[in-house]
Amino acid sequence: MKALSNYSNLYCKTSGLITEASTDWRWNDFHPYLTAALKLFSINRLMYGSDWPVCLMAGTYKDTIDIIIKNLANQLNSQELQKLFGENASEFYQLVK
Structure with a gap:
């Protein structure tokens, strides 16, 4: 990842966190992995993913x-949470706002 x-x-x-x-x-259990991902990619290149519906096998x-x-x-502050839960994905996938 580095x-x-x-x-x-x-x-x-x-x-895919819970299914793996x-x-x-x-x-x-996920704290070290999420903290490392945040450190390596920063809040500007980290995005939430649920892995739905596959996640339903584990939670x-x-x-x-x-x-x-x-x-x-x-x-994270509220603006950073917005980036994580949507804005970064919108930018990466070039979605219209």
Whole structure:
């Protein structure tokens, strides 16, 4: 991930976390990975991904949101959360606002 983060045109999406974790995952299990992704890609190149409907095999759609909120919300302000939960994806996928 560190090598990939050096490419300014690459973004990191948080998709697939719970489906790749152990079946008894806890929200804080993801903290080191999310913190590392945020550090490497910055808030400008990190985006939320639920992996829906595949995530339903290991949890709920709400779980995918809660994992991000519980692990990163204390590090991010409301504008940064907006980037993470939509604005960065809109920019990356060149969606019209």
